[in-house]
Amino acid sequence: MKIIKFEDKYSNSLSQMISDTIFEINIKDYPLEDMKCLAESYSSENIVNISNSSNMYIAINNSEILGCGAVKKDKDNAVVLAIFVNKNHLNKNIGRKIMDIIENDEISKNSNKIIVPASITAAPFYERLGYKYKGNKKVLYNDDIYYMEKSQYL
């Protein structure tokens, strides 16, 4: 497996991988209607748009997409986006390896904090990686996400 910068040619297969993960994994924590909206937000067109305003990576083995993730600048902070691991390859440290690349990306390196709008599904994963709940309070915003963060200087 290698982790490479996203290119537009991967947008269709990446969109499919994300959709498969959403409807098999995230669906356990969220209503179906919300997951339909989430999957639509990762259409191939939207993925290209996201990649144009972030540094986006994919994990790939031969031609199979195993995961993805992105980071974008927001004022003094780095915001993590679109972390998804292929539903058939969970718990193999792929998410951790993608987050390693994200944390070493120039955007993260040049930011005060790395902020993660974390899904209910992924919050324990980010805890494992050392992320703390904003204000040390586990608050679910809009029944949807937790804000988690890691300071570069801790």
Ligand SMILES: CC(=O)SCCNC(=O)CCNC(=O)[C@H](O)C(C)(C)COP(=O)(O)OP(=O)(O)OC[C@H]1O[C@@H](n2cnc3c(N)ncnc32)[C@H](O)[C@@H]1OP(=O)(O)O
């Ligand atoms: C900003 C955002 O993008 S939020 C959206 C996040 N993405 C999703 O919700 C999509 C659905 N989920 C996924 O794609 C995956 O489950 C991810 C990305 C959360 C985790 O990816 P994986 O590759 O399976 O995790 P990985 O194998 O790297 O696990 C790293 C560590 O986290 C732990 N971990 C991973 N998932 C979980 C979990 N659901 N609960 C508890 N611990 C977990 C692992 O046990 C491992 O711990 P270790 O230090 O003991 O080895």
